Amino acid sequence: MTTQHIQLTEHGRLKHFLSIEGLSKELLTEILDTSESYADMSGKQIKKVPLLRGKTIINLFFENSTRTRTTFELAAARLSADVITMNIATSSTAKGESLLDTIRNLEAMHVDMFIVRHALSGAAYFIAEHAAPHISVINAGDGQHAHPTQAMLDMFTIRQYKKRFEGLKVAIVGDILHSRVARSQIQALNTLGVEEVRVIAPKTLLPNQVRQMGVIDFHDMEEGLSGVDVIIMLRLQKERMNSAFLPSESEYFRCFGLTEAKLKHAKPDVMVMHPGPINRGVEIASTVADGPHSVILQQVSNGVAVRMAIMSMIISSSGGGA
Amino acid sequence: MTTQHIQLTEHGRLKHFLSIEGLSKELLTEILDTSESYADMSGKQIKKVPLLRGKTIINLFFENSTRTRTTFELAAARLSADVITMNIATSSTAKGESLLDTIRNLEAMHVDMFIVRHALSGAAYFIAEHAAPHISVINAGDGQHAHPTQAMLDMFTIRQYKKRFEGLKVAIVGDILHSRVARSQIQALNTLGVEEVRVIAPKTLLPNQVRQMGVIDFHDMEEGLSGVDVIIMLRLQKERMNSAFLPSESEYFRCFGLTEAKLKHAKPDVMVMHPGPINRGVEIASTVADGPHSVILQQVSNGVAVRMAIMSMIISSSGGGA
């Protein structure tokens, strides 16, 4: 599925934000630059600008996520938008047709933006394709396809500490096969021009022909972490454990959990990242998660700023700022 | 139950909005006229006025309804009110006394308005009757009694397309017996002076002595739709199917579902309406729901504007505009 055209207006501005795929290095860089000002604002006493006053944003969550939902709610509130959160059980909208009816009804209420999270890959794309022209859609995670705002907050965090993308070696560790986060990160890292993207995982958790994604694959942590600037740990979905992909949590931790010992193979100033919520002692040791290399909480902080930036760029594209 | 007096202030202004019954043609027309300006506003970049700033509105939903709740939340937000939504399981307030305790507690918090939805007929009326003098109540649907804001948005939509009520023939099709929507629509249509209100339904879904409601009853679609200007389809509550009123969904659709073939019996410029959510292939064919005669989504749009109008008229009656 190509999401290149649908994401941009005829003038090349951001209309929807569905996937990193098809977005240019210039546009990704503009998102990072815009995020800077919102990141500065977060520390201020009054964290509020009237940019989206009178705009209506619907948090359309077909899949639960306290953390992502909360950062979007905060981002929208700090831009002065009206936000309504709808938690919709996937069961009641399993058929494409009734999902469309839900969307048609909401857009009839003159809302301006949908933040969509859905267990099916392509759901946000489907909604963007079928929504009325005045509606914008932000993908807050669709199945195993993409989670582009997570990828952009990760890119922002890398640039914040490393000041550049050129020359960086980045390793992503864990369940690459099922991870929408990893897919979006790999696209963003390659677009922004890092030197090397590595994935480290057991073979059962890697896609076939993974190298076509623009990565080098490793099955051994020490080898894969050797000399990297950035380590991105993925959350191990506990439900995968039962599905026979993996022997046990402790066995997984022994092989692919990030410990201080394994960390020594990376560069001395390596950054440790994780999209959260972390499973302590499963994919990451507590000493590493809370240690000096970890920027995990900084990622969360940046999440609000980056989402504010993306929302504000989209509304500006529609000529709609207050 | 007469709701005539309680709905109006001593100066004849709107204090509560509980039922169409007992409201004059002039007052209904004023609601429609006030709604015009809010309908115009919905298309604007900034859809917000400070009319209810500092007012507190409680969405008191004893019965779930995503759509109605959302339009009321949007309407209140666009009037700048503070809105708190409370979903209250009916079980915990089954006794009238504990419902009253809930109301007493909320009014002690100096709220200004309750939007009430309840499975029991008369619940909104009961609350209005017992609430403190400074509180207004809007009925967002009570049992099988009334759903007056739905009726008013339907009237607004009819006037928008037909420019008048005089001379119109309107057919309401479906489960009239259990429908609070139908009851309020019939009252509004008759008050506003349409030429003829027809109801079309199997005999098991019509009240006894239905003609006393000011309608003509039909049991055959072709006959009933003949020459009408407006068709209002009602949602078929699937739970009724089980209660032996109806043989099967497909049998119902064959007899009372609105198809393109049946539509031909109406006037060429007939409007097709439905309060939503629609059951495609049960009471209405998808080709009709999405076809050129359908104004179903326009009804949803108008729902926000009409609810803003009613809220603002009520607050103005209390001398309370900002």
Place this chain on the structure above:
Amino acid sequence: MTTQHIQLTEHGRLKHFLSIEGLSKELLTEILDTSESYADMSGKQIKKVPLLRGKTIINLFFENSTRTRTTFELAAARLSADVITMNIATSSTAKGESLLDTIRNLEAMHVDMFIVRHALSGAAYFIAEHAAPHISVINAGDGQHAHPTQAMLDMFTIRQYKKRFEGLKVAIVGDILHSRVARSQIQALNTLGVEEVRVIAPKTLLPNQVRQMGVIDFHDMEEGLSGVDVIIMLRLQKERMNSAFLPSESEYFRCFGLTEAKLKHAKPDVMVMHPGPINRGVEIASTVADGPHSVILQQVSNGVAVRMAIMSMIISSSGGGA
């Protein structure tokens, strides 16, 4: 557990509000004085001040409470703060460590205040102790430990009617053993200098060595109510009935329920209070709850004002008012 130091800034201003314990008479009086202006405001047409504009308050409710949650939401909205309510099942954060991770993530989003309700005693204290320096915590009820905002709204209500604390005799009736409300009330009453605090309960519902709390214990209503100025009834948790502490609801009502007959033993101008929600006919007769001595709904009204006062004092302490 001493909460004395952590609640105050180095200048002795309110930083957190976790417990009445350790707060001075002067500070409690300042809270009551500040609440006066917010209580006046509640009756106004526009009940809103911009004091907390741009501040983010998280309602962190690990235990459900419609009433307390609603008054905090209203209080925050009327101070113009952005409020996000999170209902978190205790199960998913049973381990202290993962509770901390939740807190760390939320504080990374640059929120300003947590309103915490938790089934475990000490939870709010634990969060305050571990939160980032810019975060304030208000305890909205933790296990059987404390419910200090409830106690302060009760003190405000007593002062409103009695104009003083000196010379007052106050009786608290019911399940003292398990009541966080009673614990906080006893501390507040003693700090503010009432003449006598009595507790009236069956022996099974009194703590061992209850007199060390600064109260006189009674096991008979007539004796305990004799000559008191204020009666505070506690809610009987129905789940306690099953745990063999009590024979039956009707037996409890006969012995410890507040009736008009028992009320006669108190002073003629006695106030009757209850934190709500009341169990009519279990701990209090309806005629008393709705009678001329009852100030139960006034307590609810005052709850919003007192919570606004506490929030605003805390934000001012951080130098953070808008």
